[in-house]
Amino acid sequence: MKIIFLGTGGSIPTPSRSLSAIAIKRGRELLLFDCGENTQCQMTRAGLSSMKLDAIFITHLHGDHFLGLAGLVQTMSLMDRERKLEVYCPRGEGERIERYLQIPRYTLTFDVAVRELEPGEELGRGGYRIRTCEVDHSVPAIAYALIEDERPGKFYPEKAVDLGIKPGPDFSRLKSGESIKLRDGRVVNPEQVVGPPRLGRKIVYAGDTRPCESVIKLSRGADVLIHDCTLADELLEKARDSKHSTPSEAAEVAKRANVRQLVLVHISPRYEEDAVLLEEARRVFPNTVVAHDLMDLEVAFKE
Amino acid sequence: MKIIFLGTGGSIPTPSRSLSAIAIKRGRELLLFDCGENTQCQMTRAGLSSMKLDAIFITHLHGDHFLGLAGLVQTMSLMDRERKLEVYCPRGEGERIERYLQIPRYTLTFDVAVRELEPGEELGRGGYRIRTCEVDHSVPAIAYALIEDERPGKFYPEKAVDLGIKPGPDFSRLKSGESIKLRDGRVVNPEQVVGPPRLGRKIVYAGDTRPCESVIKLSRGADVLIHDCTLADELLEKARDSKHSTPSEAAEVAKRANVRQLVLVHISPRYEEDAVLLEEARRVFPNTVVAHDLMDLEVAFKE
Numbered sequence: 001m002k003i004i005f006l007g008t009g010g011s012i013p014t015p016s017r018s019l020s021a022i023a024i025k026r027g028r029e030l031l032l033f034d035c036g037e038n039t040q041c042q043m044t045r046a047g048l049s050s051m052k053l054d055a056i057f058i059t060h061l062h063g064d065h066f067l068g069l070a071g072l073v074q075t076m077s078l079m080d081r082e083r084k085l086e087v088y089c090p091r092g093e094g095e096r097i098e099r100y101l102q103i104p105r106y107t108l109t110f111d112v113a114v115r116e117l118e119p120g121e122e123l124g125r126g127g128y129r130i131r132t133c134e135v136d137h138s139v140p141a142i143a144y145a146l147i148e149d150e151r152p153g154k155f156y157p158e159k160a161v162d163l164g165i166k167p168g169p170d171f172s173r174l175k176s177g178e179s180i181k182l183r184d185g186r187v188v189n190p191e192q193v194v195g196p197p198r199l200g201r202k203i204v205y206a207g208d209t210r211p212c213e214s215v216i217k218l219s220r221g222a223d224v225l226i227h228d229c230t231l232a233d234e235l236l237e238k239a240r241d242s243k244h245s246t247p248s249e250a251a252e253v254a255k256r257a258n259v260r261q262l263v264l265v266h267i268s269p270r271y272e273e274d275a276v277l278l279e280e281a282r283r284v285f286p287n288t289v290v291a292h293d294l295m296d297l298e299v300a301f302k303e
Numbered sequence: 304m305k306i307i308f309l310g311t312g313g314s315i316p317t318p319s320r321s322l323s324a325i326a327i328k329r330g331r332e333l334l335l336f337d338c339g340e341n342t343q344c345q346m347t348r349a350g351l352s353s354m355k356l357d358a359i360f361i362t363h364l365h366g367d368h369f370l371g372l373a374g375l376v377q378t379m380s381l382m383d384r385e386r387k388l389e390v391y392c393p394r395g396e397g398e399r400i401e402r403y404l405q406i407p408r409y410t411l412t413f414d415v416a417v418r419e420l421e422p423g424e425e426l427g428r429g430g431y432r433i434r435t436c437e438v439d440h441s442v443p444a445i446a447y448a449l450i451e452d453e454r455p456g457k458f459y460p461e462k463a464v465d466l467g468i469k470p471g472p473d474f475s476r477l478k479s480g481e482s483i484k485l486r487d488g489r490v491v492n493p494e495q496v497v498g499p500p501r502l503g504r505k506i507v508y509a510g511d512t513r514p515c516e517s518v519i520k521l522s523r524g525a526d527v528l529i530h531d532c533t534l535a536d537e538l539l540e541k542a543r544d545s546k547h548s549t550p551s552e553a554a555e556v557a558k559r560a561n562v563r564q565l566v567l568v569h570i571s572p573r574y575e576e577d578a579v580l581l582e583e584a585r586r587v588f589p590n591t592v593v594a595h596d597l598m599d600l601e602v603a604f605k606e
Contacts, residue, residue: 011381014344015347037370038340040315040316041317041340041341044316045318062377062407062408063373063374064377067340071340071366074367074370075314078314096406099406103364103406104365105363105365105442105443106365139408140408
C-alpha cells in the first residue's frame with residue numbers, strides 16, 4: 001500500500017506546495033483523500049490516472065480541501081469515464097457538494113455518488129474499512145482511517161508435516177481454517193499449524209484539526225498518522241484561533257496514539273523551509289517526516 | 304500595457320500548461336480574463352498579487368475557464384481583502400457564478416459584484432472600455448476587447464512658436480483643445496499645432512470559439528488578438544464538433560481583422576511541442592506566436 005502526497009500546503013497554494021490531496025494506492029484501488037484545487041494536475045505529475053480513481057473522501061468544505069473536485073470530474077468526463085465515482089463527505093455536506101458539481105456547464109458521462117458519513121461511522125470495503133471520527137475544526141469536519149482487515153495467520157508447513165500431514169489438499173484446508181481428520185483418527189485443528197491472525201495496516205488522515213482525543217482514539221496503533229501542522233509552535237495562539245495544530249501538538253497526538261510514523265501536512269505558505277517544524281515535532285515524536293508534494297510512502301506490514 | 308499568460312492549456316491541465324487565465328496590467332490596474340483552476344498559484348508564480356486584482360472577466364462556464372475563482376476568492380479573504388472585486392460574465396450566467404461562490408465554507412471579507420454583460424455591450428472604465436461580442440461555442444460565451452480611449456494628438460511646439468506663441472500657459476491651453484487669441488487679434492486653433500487624436504491600444508481575447516464574423520468585427524485593427532487554437536489543422540473535424548479552432552482558422556481571423564499580432568492559446572494537452580501549430584498559423588498570418596505559461600507581452604503604442 002502506497003501513500004502519494006499530492007498537495008501538502010495549507011490554505012494558500014505556493015509553487016512548491018499544492019493544496020490538500022493525498023492518494024492511496026492499495027492493490028488495484030486508487031483512493032483520494034481531499035481534493036484541493038489543482039489535484040488533477042498533481043495526479044498527472046505523480047503518474048496517477050484520474051480514470052482509475054475509485055473513491056474520494058473529503059474531510060471538510062474549506063476551499064483548499066475540495067475545490068479541485070469539479071475540474072477533476074470535468075476532465076474524467078472529457079475522457080469518457082463511465083464508471084461511477086464515489087465521493088464521501090461529512091454529515092450535512094452532501095447537498096453542498098452536489099450543488100457544486102452542478103455549477104459548471106459540462107455534461108457528465110458518469111455518475112458521481114455523493115454520500116455523507118457520520119462521525120464514527122464505518123464503511124466496509126473489500127479487504128479494508130474506512131472509519132471516521134469528528135475532529136476539532138471551525139466547520140463540520142471528519143478524519144478518516146483506512147483499516148485493513150486482519151490477514152490469516154502464518155501457516156507453518158513443518159509443524160503440519162510433524163503431525164503426519166502430507167502437502168496437498170489438507171494443507172489448503174488447514175490454511176483456510178478447517179480442521180482435518182487423519183487416517184489414524186486424530187483430529188488436527190488449524191490453530192496447531194497456523195499462527196494467530198495478523199493485523200492489517202492502518203493509515204489515518206486527520207485533515208484540518210486541533211489536537212483532539214477523537215483523533216488519538218482513531219489513530220491508536222496506526223502505521224501512519226497524517227496530521228495537520230499548519231503553524232510552528234511559536235504561533236500556537238494563531239493555531240488555536242484558526243483551529244489548526246502545531247508540530248509538537250501533532251507529535252503529542254502521534255505519541256499518545258502510539259503510531260509507527262507521523263507525517264505532517266497542511267504546511268502554511270509562510271514556511272519555505274521545514275526544518276523548524278520537523279525539529280519541533282521530533283522532540284516529541286522522533287519518527288516524524290514533513291511531507292512534500294509528490295512524496296510517496298510505502299506502508300509495509302509490521303512483521 | 305502588459306499581457307501575462309497565466310494558463311495556456313485547453314480543457315485539461317498539464318504540468319507545462321495550466322488552465323485558461325490571462326492577466327492584463329494597465330497602469331495600476333490588474334485585470335484577469337478567465338480564471339481556470341490553479342490561477343491563484345500561477346499569479347504567485349508570475350509575481351502578481353491577487354489583492355491588486357480589480358476585475359475578472361469570464362468568457363464562459365466550462366470548468367477550465369472559471370473553476371479557479373472560488374479558491375482565489377478564499378485566498379483574498381484569508382488575506383483580509385476589503386476592496387470589492389468585480390466579476391463579469393456572459394448574460395444568463397451570473398446567478399450560476401453567485402451560487403458557485405456560496406459553496407465553500409469560508410467567510411468572505413469583501414464583496415464580489417457579479418455582473419452579466421450582453422453580447423455587444425460596452426463597459427466604460429477609466430481610460431478604456433471593455434466591449435464584448437458573442438462567439439460560436441457550445442455554451443453561452445463571449446469574447447472581450449479592451450479598447451483604450453484615444454489619446455490627444457501630438458503637440459508640435461515649433462509650429463506654435465512659428466505662429467508667434469510663447470511657451471507657457473498658451474501651450475497648455477492649445478494642448479488641451481482650447482483656441483487662443485493673440486495680441487494682434489489672430490486666433491490660433493488647436494488643430495494648427497496639435498496632430499490628430501492618436502488611437503489607444505486594443506487587445507481582444509476570444510475565449511473558446513469557432514472562427515466567427517463577430518470576433519473578426521470585434522478584433523478589427525487590434526494590436527493583439529488572443530485566439531483559441533485547441534487542435535491542429537488535421538483535426539479540423541474534431542475542432543468543429545467541439546466548437547474550437549485550428550491554427551489556420553485562428554490565423555484567418557487575424558488576417559481578416561487586420562490585427563498586428565496573433566497569440567494562440569487553449570492548446571490541447573496532446574501537443575507537447577507547438578511547432579506544428581505555429582507553422583500552420585504562420586502560413587496564413589506570419590506575426591503569430593503560441594503562448595506559453597508565464598509568457599508576458601508588452602503592448603506598445605503603434606507609433
